[in-house]
Amino acid sequence: MKSRAWWRQRVNFVIFLGPAILLTVFFFVVPVLIDIAVSFTDLGRSLRVTRFTTEHYERVFGGDRRLTDVMALTFIYVLGTLALFNVTFGLVLALITTSIDKVSGGFFRGVWLLPRMSPSVLYILLWVWVVNPSQYGLLNQILMTVFGLEQPLDLLTTAPIALIIISNGFIGASMGMIIFTSAIRGIPEHLFHAARVDGAGSLAIVWYITLPALRWPISFITIYQALSLLVSFEYILLLTKGGPFYDTTVYALYIYRRAFQSGQYGYGAALSLFLIVIGIAVALLGWRFFDMKRLLQNPRIEVQ
Amino acid sequence: MTIFKTGTTALVTAALLGGAATGILTAAPALAQETVQLEIWSRQDVSGPLRAGNVVKAADMLNAALEEEGSDVRVEVVVRESPAQGFDDDALALLRAFGIGEGPDMFIAAHEWICAFQQDGFALKLDDYIEKYPEHFGTIFPSLWDSTRCPDGIYGIPQDAEARMFFYNKKLLREAGFDEDFITAMPERTLAGDLTMDEVIDIAKQVVDNTDAEYGILHRPNVGPDFSMVFGAYGNDFVDPETGNLLINREDLTAAFGWFERAVNEGVIPANNTSMDWDAIRADFYANENSAFWKYGIWDLGSYAFPTFGLPDDEEGFFADWGWIAVPAAEKGGQPSTLTHPIIYGVAADTEHPDLVVRLLGYASDAELNTDHAVTTTHIGIRPEQLEDPRYQEAWPLARATQLLEIAKYLPNEPQFADLNRILYTAIQGVESGRLTAEDAAEFVIDEAEGNLDNVIIE
Known part of the structure; x- marks a missing residue:
């Protein structure tokens, strides 16, 4: 006969961990297993499997000449969006909105949250209108009427990569902004006062007090957003469709184009599996590089 | 008490039997007439709303013919509209629908896709049916059938043409x-x-x-x-x-x-x-x-x-x-x-009523109905008798575009x-x-x- 405590422990396990385990299994583990299985089949546009094959992996590792360019572009896109917006601009927004009065700071943070709160299709439709290459696009209307530009700009053709970085960055910056703001708010205020008394200027305060305190949030945002940028493609698909040509086809969109536009589901699954591997590698590298282990270890001093 | 019980049982039984008998009597005509639902897959497309619309209208014509023949079967057309942007995306969606066994009885597709459906065994070979119903298909321009041909036979019915x-x-x-x-x-x-x-x-x-x-x-x-x-x-x-x-x-x-x-x-x-x-x-x-x-x-x-x-x-x-x-x-x-670039009607290989579907599409390809489509959307007709229709003659772009058909090419049916x-x-x-x-x-x-x-x- 098991003891009451033994049963309670089991029941608690099921109640508290059960739902999370089920969700993880059904929505993370099972899809990966299905993906692995599909990647070894010839599943094509009519969703039928006629044979098992490894040829998709042969294509991933050498047969697909487009893949190198796609990966290089993905690297530029992820690094560019992270460096310019998700981390740097998010940090700038957090620093500025915490150094002005609370109401204005809250207002500006609210404004920068709008892109994240709007439905993605609506957000991108606005972008499509802004960068419309004719004289009717918002940007061109401003440039032509206010600044006297003669010919409308066509950023979709001339600067598509910059465009996808900016449109994604405007959304991505808000996540960093929120996390960094709360971290800045968590810094004990007396440190700032003490620094002021010691004669430190604003930049010195940011450099010697704020930034060191943001080390972990910055590390976390960098890894988290890198992974999220690696797999996101919906804004790019809606704005440039991955073009012109393959100019803005990042890896995740490339999978979509192969699997859903050409009906090569088997190859798409192999490409996806490779993306999962890339994602894990990026996460582990980030973990190592930022020494995330230290963040998660138990505190050495227990404050009672 | 027992008598009462027996009496109640008898009453209930009588009522049930009576009810059932009434039911049988009233249901008799309904049972005799069987309504068959036939589903057509169609892309939402402003340049050809009557492609599916004509099939819906053709159901009345087929039902009238069935009644005349003394058949108890009647057909009802259900339109499944796909929101695909173009015929390519639409065909891919339809292939997936067929692939998971959720395909329709008939479909509208761009002709160059027909052999993709044929290759995967989703389209019905139509040569015998076309021969069986010359009243429906006999006068369709012979050259148009080439656009519906796969290596081993005909798999579609031309719906229109253009230039x-x-x-x-x-x-x-x-x-x-x-x-x-x-x-x-x-x-x-x-x-x-x-x-x-x-x-x-x-x-x-x-x-x-x-x-x-x-x-x-x-x-x-x-x-x-x-x-x-x-x-x-x-x-x-x-x-x-x-x-x-x-x-x-x-x-x-x-x-x-x-x-x-x-x-x-x-x-x-x-x-x-x-x-x-x-x-x-x-x-x-x-x-x-x-x-x-x-x-x-x-x-x-x-x-x-x-x-x-x-x-x-x-x-x-x-x-x-x-x-x-x-x-x-x-x-x-x-x-x-x-x-x-003809648009065509195809018939699903696994439809339970191939004969009815083919006849329905035959009526939908009727000269009068096809001319409705042709003149309202400036598409070229499929039969010589349409050329005599005053409405068709009035639609001068059709006559002028028809002149180009002599030098017309098709996309490959590969x-x-x-x-x-x-x-x-x-x-x-x-x-x-x-x-x-x-x-x-x-x-x-x-x-x-x-x-x-x-x-x-x-x-």
């Missing part, structure tokens, strides 16, 4: 300095093989150089069949006549991409044509006098030019300021062409052609936006075709 061309704006050509004789002779010169593809670029360039028009030639901004006309002009038929497999000739392909490259370099086709809006393109050609040529198809007149942009819909009024030419030959003395077409479009985008040279584009197409398609012959 594609370069429309041109005569006002802009006059303004650019071309005289009236030159302008009116263009269609004839094209048909005679005298006007060439390069001359189209030259004419367009003069318009761009000498008028306020920004563009010389505009084409559709997404993947579609009309680009194959340009490839065709340069000898790309994309099918090996001996094996029926896809065929790519590097030299011919480079020559065709060269035409796009020259057009962009001369400032005639805008480098961003593939990222422009449909609406903006049409407005630029029909309303804003901003382009000399618009490469598209005859149905655009009925669908947009007349109703939306107010172009004169009488023949004389239209040809006073507008015109069209077939797709010219690549070199003088060569063969001009047009593309006709199951993978749609995939190749998408690759070709991506390459055109690469050339026009300056990412690829004509040679690079041909190399790209060959590379993609070899990597993604089966049994492609490269020359």
Whole structure:
């Protein structure tokens, strides 16, 4: 006969961990297993499997000449969006909105949250209108009427990569902004006062007090957003469709184009599996590089 | 107590029996007449709402015929509309629906997809049915059946045809300095093989150089069949006549991409044509006098030019300021062409009522109903008797476009052609936006075709 405590422990396990385990299994583990299985089949546009094959992996590792360019572009896109917006601009927004009065700071943070709160299709439709290459696009209307530009700009053709970085960055910056703001708010205020008394200027305060305190949030945002940028493609698909040509086809969109536009589901699954591997590698590298282990270890001093 | 119980039971039993008997009596006629639901898959498409609409109407005709025959079966048509943007996306969605066993009884598709359905065993072979019902299919233009043919037989019923061309704006050509004789002779010169593809670029360039028009030639901004006309002009038929497999000739392909490259370099086709809006393109050609040529198809007149942009819909009024030419030959003395891209009805291989479906589609292909579709959307009919219909005769664009059918080509009915077409479009985008040279584009197409398609012959 098991003891009451033994049963309670089991029941608690099921109640508290059960739902999370089920969700993880059904929505993370099972899809990966299905993906692995599909990647070894010839599943094509009519969703039928006629044979098992490894040829998709042969294509991933050498047969697909487009893949190198796609990966290089993905690297530029992820690094560019992270460096310019998700981390740097998010940090700038957090620093500025915490150094002005609370109401204005809250207002500006609210404004920068709008892109994240709007439905993605609506957000991108606005972008499509802004960068419309004719004289009717918002940007061109401003440039032509206010600044006297003669010919409308066509950023979709001339600067598509910059465009996808900016449109994604405007959304991505808000996540960093929120996390960094709360971290800045968590810094004990007396440190700032003490620094002021010691004669430190604003930049010195940011450099010697704020930034060191943001080390972990910055590390976390960098890894988290890198992974999220690696797999996101919906804004790019809606704005440039991955073009012109393959100019803005990042890896995740490339999978979509192969699997859903050409009906090569088997190859798409192999490409996806490779993306999962890339994602894990990026996460582990980030973990190592930022020494995330230290963040998660138990505190050495227990404050009672 | 027992008596009461027995009595109650008897009453209840009698009531039940009586009820059942009444039920049987009232249900008798309903049981005798069986209503069969037939589902048709159709893409939401303003350029052809009657493709499905005529099938719905045909149900009444078939039901009347069934009643006359003394049959107890009646049909009811259910339309399953797909929101796909084009026929390619629609066909892919339908293949998936069939693949998971959720396919309809019949479907509407672009003809070049039919062998993809046939290859996967989703389409019913129709030769025997066509022979069985000459009253429905006997007078359909024999040449149209070629568009529904796969290697072992016929798998679709032609629903319409059309012609594609370069429309041109005569006002802009006059303004650019071309005289009236030159302008009116263009269609004839094209048909005679005298006007060439390069001359189209030259004419367009003069318009761009000498008028306020920004563009010389505009084409559709997404993947579609009309680009194959340009490839065709340069000898790309994309099918090996001996094996029926896809065929790519590097030299011919480079020559065709060269035409796009020259057009962009001369400032005639805008480098961003593939990222422009449909609406903006049409407005630029029909309303804003901003382009000399618009490469598209005859149905655009009925669908947009007349109703939306107010172009004169009488023949004389239209040809006073507008015109069209077939797709010219690549070199003088060569063969001009047009593309006709029939839409077809297909029957699902696993439908439980193949005979009823085929008869239903037979009635939907009736001359009267098909003429409704033809005259309201400027598509060409499928039977000679439609030509006698006064409504058809009044729709002058149809008669004029029918003249082009003599030089019409089809897209290849090869199951993978749609995939190749998408690759070709991506390459055109690469050339026009300056990412690829004509040679690079041909190399790209060959590379993609070899990597993604089966049994492609490269020359």
